[in-house]
Amino acid sequence: MSASCILVTGMPGAGKSTVTRLVAEQLPRSARLGGDEFNQLIVNGFVWALGEPADEAARQVELLHRNLCAVTNNFIDAGFTALIDAMVPSREKLDFFLDLLAPRQVLFVVLSPGIDTCRHRNTIRDPADRFDFDDYETLEATMKHDFGTTGWWLDTSSQTPTQTAHHILTHSHHRARVN
Structure with a gap:
């Protein structure tokens, strides 16, 4: 797999963090950039994406996406395959990522196990990692x-997460192209 970006999204509980980690472990030169980890860089003043005040939440989501893309570009330009684990809820947000990552190749994977599976997976997570979300x-x-x-x-x-990672490694270059 050549240097590129694999942007993996899906609803809370879809398996983004687990799968991107497994894919990255299988590549000879890879970096995994997790939206949750980037959010933790804010020590004081963090507002989560659906939090209040809404304008500050939106500003921080944009900052998160800009930071994810800037670091991703650095890794790609250094010859790494970068895996982004992020919630991309709309075409507008996807286009924002694509603009910031251009002209680099982006593969876009939506993990789609279904609402019931996402809800179940969230309940079996470590309590510290659970995501309270009720608008699936x-x-x-x-x-x-x-x-x-x-x-x-x-x-x-x-x-299984391992099977999903294998599918991404095997098929994403043919099935996940967006540019």
């Missing part, structure tokens, strides 16, 4: 509407 139906509808056939929608409901 709206998020799924928005993503399906906005992305359509963009990228690769990967149904992972019956796969």
